[in-house]
Amino acid sequence: MEKVRTRFAPSPTGYLHIGGLRTALYGYLFAKQRGGDFILRIEDTDTTRYVDGSVQIIYDTMRDSGIMYDEGPDIGGNYGPYIQSERKAIYTEYAKLLVEKGGAYYCFCTPERIAGLKDSEGNVRYDKHCLKLSKAEIEEKIARGEPYVIRQNVPTEGSGTYHDLVYGDISVDYKDIEDGILIKSDGMPTYNFANVIDDHLMGITHVIRGTEYLSSTPKYNLMYDAFGWERPVYIHLPPIMKDAQHKLSKRNGDAGYEDFVNKGYIKQAIVNYIALLGWNPKSNVEKMSLAELVERFSLEGINKSPAIFDETKMKWLSGEYIKEMTIDEFKKLALPFLKKSEAFGKFNEDKLLNLVKTRVQILSEIPEKLDFLTDFKEFDISLFVNEKQKASVELAKEILPKIKDRLSALADFTNSALFETLVALSNELGIKKQALLWIARIAITGKGATAGGATEIAELLGKAETLRRIDFSIELLNK
RNA sequence: GGCCUCAUGGUCAAGCGGUUAAGACGCCGCCCUCUCAAGGCGGAAUCCGGAGUUCGAUUCUCCGUGGGGCUACCA
Numbered sequence: 001m002e003k004v005r006t007r008f009a010p011s012p013t014g015y016l017h018i019g020g021l022r023t024a025l026y027g028y029l030f031a032k033q034r035g036g037d038f039i040l041r042i043e044d045t046d047t048t049r050y051v052d053g054s055v056q057i058i059y060d061t062m063r064d065s066g067i068m069y070d071e072g073p074d075i076g077g078n079y080g081p082y083i084q085s086e087r088k089a090i091y092t093e094y095a096k097l098l099v100e101k102g103g104a105y106y107c108f109c110t111p112e113r114i115a116g117l118k119d120s121e122g123n124v125r126y127d128k129h130c131l132k133l134s135k136a137e138i139e140e141k142i143a144r145g146e147p148y149v150i151r152q153n154v155p156t157e158g159s160g161t162y163h164d165l166v167y168g169d170i171s172v173d174y175k176d177i178e179d180g181i182l183i184k185s186d187g188m189p190t191y192n193f194a195n196v197i198d199d200h201l202m203g204i205t206h207v208i209r210g211t212e213y214l215s216s217t218p219k220y221n222l223m224y225d226a227f228g229w230e231r232p233v234y235i236h237l238p239p240i241m242k243d244a245q246h247k248l249s250k251r252n253g254d255a256g257y258e259d260f261v262n263k264g265y266i267k268q269a270i271v272n273y274i275a276l277l278g279w280n281p282k283s284n285v286e287k288m289s290l291a292e293l294v295e296r297f298s299l300e301g302i303n304k305s306p307a308i309f310d311e312t313k314m315k316w317l318s319g320e321y322i323k324e325m326t327i328d329e330f331k332k333l334a335l336p337f338l339k340k341s342e343a344f345g346k347f348n349e350d351k352l353l354n355l356v357k358t359r360v361q362i363l364s365e366i367p368e369k370l371d372f373l374t375d376f377k378e379f380d381i382s383l384f385v386n387e388k389q390k391a392s393v394e395l396a397k398e399i400l401p402k403i404k405d406r407l408s409a410l411a412d413f414t415n416s417a418l419f420e421t422l423v424a425l426s427n428e429l430g431i432k433k434q435a436l437l438w439i440a441r442i443a444i445t446g447k448g449a450t451a452g453g454a455t456e457i458a459e460l461l462g463k464a465e466t467l468r469r470i471d472f473s474i475e476l477l478n479k
Numbered sequence: 480g481g482c483c484u485c486a487u488g489g490u491c492a493a494g495c496g497g498u499u500a501a502g503a504c505g506c507c508g509c510c511c512u513c514u515c516a517a518g519g520c521g522g523a524a525u526c527c528g529g530a531g532u533u534c535g536a537u538u539c540u541c542c543g544u545g546g547g548g549c550u551a552c553c554a
Contacts, residue, residue, distance in 0.1 A: 184552040215483035437513040453513035
């Protein structure tokens with residue numbers, strides 16, 4: 001059987017956005033699952049939209065996310081070059097061939113003439129004016145240096161049908177397709193031409209791309225047929241939406257892969273989440289590594305309807321990945337974010353990491369989770385009130401000095417010793433340990449909620465700082 | 480406007496003629512607990528509308544409505 005070859009063909013017009021990455025991912029999964037090859041091709045035929053540095057971003061993003069290609073501009077392969085701007089001569093050659101075969105023709109019409117073709121609705125549609133030109137006339141105009149484009153010669157009657165593996169049979173009447181430009185006046189091909197030539201020459205067996213090409217595919221098929229080439233299998237993918245009516249796009253400034261990584265999303269979670277946008281594994285397992293995705297991916301699970309990107313769920317997945325990491329793995333990833341915390345360097349690093357590991361979903365949340373360690377200042381004493389724990393301001397006033405005495409006398413300032421001591425004290429006082437521990441925690445943090453309990457925090461703060469804070473709180477209560 | 484296409488809770492979605500219409504995120508409640516998390520248990524919440532086909536439509540057909548795409552010398 002023929003070896004499966006899929007490709008991802010982005011335009012270097014900026015960063016690689018989530019939608020593009022998902023297209024790449026599916027192409028990768030499909031090929032890898034079948035032992036095939038996944039190819040990266042850069043579609044830079046529109047020089048006006050080219051953004052400097054974006055090719056490098058594409059390489060980096062794909063490597064970083066693990067969606068690695070087998071052939072591409074930076075790694076080579078047997079079907080290069082893999083950058084369209086370097087394939088100009090190839091397109092010219094095939095355009096001429098297509099003209100000979102009757103599938104295309106030279107057009108010398110000026111933009112002004114074409115603008116004059118507006119119908120009553122204001123729509124412009126090319127009238128095949130130059131199709132009538134004789135070979136001699138064409139040669140003469142070219143010799144004279146007249147600018148020209150090459151247009152596709154689309155039949156005026158009939159229709160084109162193909163079978164998409166996701167959307168089923170798609171049929172478009174040729175009368176609804178215009179004679180589009182294949183080669184621009186600057187000699188560069190348009191996507192409409194280059195994709196056909198490249199996919200064929202690069203041996204692409206399955207074309208996986210967004211639905212924006214669903215209705216233009218019949219005109220590509222016309223070219224495959226004219227050349228006498230076998231058409232590839234088509235797999236069109238539903239769009240990823242920002243909300244019900246807007247596609248996720250960089251135009252709207254929507255976040256890309258890099259942005260999410262910078263925000264501290266776990267990379268595997270990003271890939272895992274986007275795999276789930278438009279595809280379902282037909283099982284209740286949602287958390288899957290790239291290798292598992294390769295194994296489980298199936299065309300049957302691809303959805304036809306647009307999917308709205310839900311950052312909240314991706315965050316949850318990111319948190320799931322964090323929870324299953326070992327502390328060492330977590331440390332490696334979390335350190336750059338931990339360094340942004342005021343607490344970094346002032347407290348035991350491993351303890352900080354442990355405190356935060358089950359409490360963050362994305363790494364950028366780390367500093368805020370630790371702010372209570374360094375941000376201790378005057379607070380609202382009503383925080384001492386907690387009905388459920390039976391804690392009150394009065395009780396705090398009464399027992400805080402006793403807590404202080406007990407802790408001052410304590411030599412072993414570890415979590416377990418602290419806990420034992422304070423529980424013993426609560427028993428002596430005949431109050432719930434929850435009440436005492438609540439008051440202690442408020443006294444040393446001034447925060448209603450903290451990542452960690454009273455004794456855990458006291459150990460981290462150390463004896464001196466813990467006592468200082470208790471003094472501060474006693475003073476605050478007596479004001 | 481024309482053409483292509485899509486339509487189940489707030490979101491991702493299962494379903495493929497007969498179901499108490501899965502599951503996940505989020506939300507709410509309870510349990511656990513040294514607060515918050517984590518963990519456990521439970522709950523609220525969905526078939527766009529109208530015709531048809533059928534004994535029976537979420538499921539099939541058509542129409543409508545709504546969304547997306549294409550209609551560029553952009554991809």
